[in-house]
Structures are given as C-alpha cells and as structure tokens.
Amino acid sequence: xxxxxxxxxxxxxxxxxxxxxxxxxxxxxxRVPNDxxxxxxxxxxxxxxSSDVLWAIDLNRGGAALLIGLLLNHDQPVAYLxxxxxxxxxxxxxxxxxxxxxxxxxxxxxARVRRDVGLxxxxxxxxxxxxxxxxxxxxxxxxxxxxxxxLRAQLLEIFPALERPLDLTNHGPVMLLTGYQTPAAIRxxxxxxxxxxxxxxxxxxxxxxxxxxxxxxxxxxTALPGExxxxxxxxxxxxxxxxxxxxxxxxxxxxxxxxxxxxxxEVITSLPGMGPRLGAGFIAATGGxxxxxxxxxxxxxxxxxxxxxxxxxxxxxxxxxxxxYHRGLLRSMYLAAQVSxxxxxxxxxxxxxxRSEGKAHKQAVLALARRRLNVLWAMLRDGVCxxxxxxxxxxx
Numbered sequence: 001x002x003x004x005x006x007x008x009x010x011x012x013x014x015x016x017x018x019x020x021x022x023x024x025x026x027x028x029x030x031r032v033p034n035d036x037x038x039x040x041x042x043x044x045x046x047x048x049x050s051s052d053v054l055w056a057i058d059l060n061r062g063g064a065a066l067l068i069g070l071l072l073n074h075d076q077p078v079a080y081l082x083x084x085x086x087x088x089x090x091x092x093x094x095x096x097x098x099x100x101x102x103x104x105x106x107x108x109x110x111a112r113v114r115r116d117v118g119l120x121x122x123x124x125x126x127x128x129x130x131x132x133x134x135x136x137x138x139x140x141x142x143x144x145x146x147x148x149x150x151l152r153a154q155l156l157e158i159f160p161a162l163e164r165p166l167d168l169t170n171h172g173p174v175m176l177l178t179g180y181q182t183p184a185a186i187r188x189x190x191x192x193x194x195x196x197x198x199x200x201x202x203x204x205x206x207x208x209x210x211x212x213x214x215x216x217x218x219x220x221x222t223a224l225p226g227e228x229x230x231x232x233x234x235x236x237x238x239x240x241x242x243x244x245x246x247x248x249x250x251x252x253x254x255x256x257x258x259x260x261x262x263x264x265x266e267v268i269t270s271l272p273g274m275g276p277r278l279g280a281g282f283i284a285a286t287g288g289x290x291x292x293x294x295x296x297x298x299x300x301x302x303x304x305x306x307x308x309x310x311x312x313x314x315x316x317x318x319x320x321x322x323x324x325y326h327r328g329l330l331r332s333m334y335l336a337a338q339v340s341x342x343x344x345x346x347x348x349x350x351x352x353x354x355r356s357e358g359k360a361h362k363q364a365v366l367a368l369a370r371r372r373l374n375v376l377w378a379m380l381r382d383g384v385c386x387x388x389x390x391x392x393x394x395x396x
Contacts (some may be wrong), residue, residue: 002054002077006046007108008067009100010059015039016100017052020108029101034063035390039070047340054079054095056111058086058103068120079117081110081326121292126262131284134328137251140258141374143262144244151237158230162216168241171205177238181231183389186217215324216295217301255280264288270385272347273340273374281332288380296377303329335370348387 004027009016011034019028027049033040046053055071056079057064068252070080090098090106126177148168155163159182166173179197180186187196191207191214198206224230256276259265268279286292286299293299300306304325340347347368354364378388 003052004046005051005054005056005108005112007104008058008064008106009107010057010062010064011100012065014100015063017042017046018051018101018104018108020105020221022065023109023111024109028107029104032101034066036066036070037056039067043074043076047319053158054111056081056107056117058083072120074151074248078120079111079312080083080120081107081117084324086110110166119288121289124287126258127184127283127287130262130280133251133255134271134281134284136221137248137255138328140247140251144241144248147237147241147244151234151241154230154233154237155181158203158224158227158234159216159220161220162186162213165212165216168220168379170199171245172205172209174238174241175201175203176209177230177234177302178242180213181234182223183217183220183222185212185231187380190214252277258301259283262288267379268376271336271340271372271379272344273336273338273387275339275374276341278332278336282376285326285329285332290377290380293377296374300370300373302326303333303369303373304374305333307332307368333369333373337365337372339369340372346389358387 004021004345005020006017006019006028007083008018015032015034017030017032020026021205021277028046030045032038044387054077058081059066060068060080086106087104089110090103093102093106093109095102119306151174152163152168155166155177156356161183166176168174176198180189180194189197191210194213195206195210198209229252247364259276259280263281264283264332265276268274268282269276274282282288288298293302297306301322302325304321304327307324308320308322310320338345342353350371351364351368354367355361374388
C-alpha cells in the first residue's frame with residue numbers, strides 16, 4: 001500500500017497537484033505549468049516526500065500526455081479516475097465550491113480510499129500509432145458524412161426528384177452531381193451522353209445511374225428560384241464530399257500496414273469477420289494486452305457488451321447497457337459480428353438461434369458480438385488462431 005497519494009487535476013496549460021498521506025492530510029498543493037521542466041520538478045519534490053507514491057489523474061490523453069509520459073519514464077504507478085467519477089465524488093466532500101485544488105484533492109483521496117482504481121499501462125508503439133490513425137480516419141469519415149448531409153439538403157431545395165433515388169454515400173451519384181445539377185441540364189444532355197461521361201470517369205453502373213437521372217429530370221420541369229446559385233453550391237459540395245476519399249484510402253493503407261506489424265495481427269484476423277481495419281480498432285482500444293483486463297468479462301464490460309443490473313425494490317432482473325464503455329471497441333466488435341454472419345456458419349447459427357428466442361436483430365448481433373469477444377480473448381490469451389471445428393485427437 002502506498003504511503004502517499006498524488007492527485008493531479010489536468011488542465012490544458014496548467015495542472016494542479018495535491019499530495020496527501022494515509023490520513024488524508026495535505027502535504028503539498030501546487031499549480032504547475034504543463035511544461036517538461038516544471039513537471040520534472042514536481043515529480044522530484046513528490047518523490048522527496050516519499051518514494052512510495054501512487055499518482056492519480058482524471059484524464060488519460062490530450063493535456064495529460066506529457067505528464068503521463070514523464071511518470072511512466074520514471075516507473076511511477078499512475079491510476080486513472082474518469083471525470084464523471086471525480087464529479088460524482090466531489091459532491092460528497094464539504095463545500096459547494098469548485099476549484100482545481102479541491103478537484104486534485106478529491107482525485108488523490110479517491111485513489112487513497114478506493115480499491116477498484118485501474119492503473120494506466122504504457123501501450124506499445126504500434127498500439128499508439130493505430131490509435132492515432134484510427135481516430136483520424138473516424139474524424140475524416142464524420143466530416144464526409146456531414147458534407148453528404150449538406151449536399152443532400154442543398155439538392156433537395158432545387159431537385160427533389162433526383163435527391164430521392166440517389167445514394168450519396170456511393171461514388172457514382174456524387175460524381176454525377178459534379179457534372180449535372182439541374183433537371184434542364186440533364187434533359188439537354190440525354191441518357192446516352194451522361195452514360196458516356198460517367199464511364200469516362202470509371203463510374204460503375206453508369207447506364208443505370210444515367211437512366212435514373214433522366215427519369216428524375218423528366219419528372220420535374222419547373223425551375224425553382226435560385227436554381228443557378230444552388231446548382232453551383234451543389235457542385236462545390238459534391239467536390240467536398242469526394243475530397244476526403246483520397247485521405248481515407250491513404251489512412252486505410254497506413255492502418256493495414258501498421259496493424260500487420262503487431263504480434264497479434266495473425267490471431268485477430270483469423271477470427272471470421274475481423275479484417276485489418278476492425279482488428280486495428282480492437283488493438284487501438286485495448287492495446288492488445290489481455291492481461292490488463294484479467295478476464296473476458298472485464299473486457300466485455302469495457303466494450304459495453306456486459307449488461308449492468310438496474311434493480312430497485314420489487315424490480316429485479318432489469319439489465320441495461322453500462323453508461324461508460326469504449327465506443328470504438330463496441331463498434332469494432334459489432335461490425336465484425338455483422339460481417340461474420342455472411343462468412344461464418346457458426347456465427348450464423350448462433351444468430352439464428354437468438355432470433356428464434358425472440359430477440360430483435362440488434363439484440364442478436366450484440367449477443368453474437370459478446371460471444372465472439374470471449375472467443376477472441378481466449379485466442380489472444382493462448383496465442384492460437386481461430387479454428388472452425390475443434391481438432392480431432394487421434395486415438396492412441
């Protein structure tokens with residue numbers, strides 16, 4: 001058990017550190033700039049009080065990255081308490097005021113009295129790189145989705161007949177809008193010339209897409225006010241939708257190449273439905289080290305796949321998804337479970353069984369994701385690849 005506890009309230013430019021002893025008495029309280037020299041001085045001063053110290057923080061990335069790196073380089077144990085936990089706990093302390101010094105004291109005191117606080121583990125370089133790459137890819141995809149929504153809204157104002165049948169998440173319809181935005185322009189050009197224009201730009205299903213556009217143009221002969229300027233905006237937005245595609249392709253290549261370097265890559269991708277991209281999401285969320293979770297149940301709780309009881313009085317057996325879980329890990333396991341329905345007979349059979357029990361599609365996929373997570377945890381624990389059927393042992 002540590003002799004002292006150092007709680008640090010993380011800020012963007014400054015942190016506040018409070019050190020307490022076993023009785024909760026403050027031994028040090030200091031506001032420290034988020035600077036390497038100042039942080040090293042803080043670490044040295046705390047270690048002068050006692051070398052047996054447990055550090056606790058309320059943020060595990062962003063502004064805390066430099067402090068975490070320095071502490072891990074000095075072999076210091078670092079506990080992590082979520083901001084939600086600190087906020088809830090602060091209400092049990094005297095006084096209604098909120099200051100950085102009080103928050104740092106609450107962090108240190110909670111690390112002192114609680115026995116369920118997890119320690120931060122230094123992730124390997126590959127896991128850190130994958131976390132950065134997958135986060136950036138998700139940001140670009142979100143930006144592209146917002147652009148698609150703006151494009152759809154703008155097109156709806158001048159050409160609703162074309163907005164309805166187009167799936168703007170596909171490359172072909174967006175490419176069409178970079179050349180033709182109004183009913184009159186499509187009617188003047190005709191299906192044949194539009195088809196040729198699309199084929200020259202390597203659009204799949206050019207004939208069907210051109211036919212759809214002409215049919216929509218024939219269904220609307222009225223030119224709406226502001227059509228010319230709105231068409232220019234549609235062109236601009238369509239180009240904006242296509243712009244992130246190149247970056248997404250580059251990120252996919254970087255993610256796959258980096259993921260293949262991880263020692264668990266072969267084991268993870270052997271599970272049906274887990275390709276390099278979803279496998280990279282799994283490594284980015286967990287670090288690939290199953291020892292830090294201890295059991296498959298704890299990993300499932302981290303992924304939001306282990307329901308939590310919500311009982312009170314006569315109400316029992318009421319389960320719900322936990323409020324705090326890793327969204328990225330849940331997304332990777334859920335999507336992998338959906339993919340496995342098409343390529344894994346065992347997954348399909350389990351899914352069908354859950355549907356026959358009365359579960360909806362989403363519930364059945366979540367149940368399948370939980371089962372597959374147990375399998376993946378055991379595979380990584382034992383270092384073995386997935387086998388569709390258990391090996392048959394020859395008789396002696």
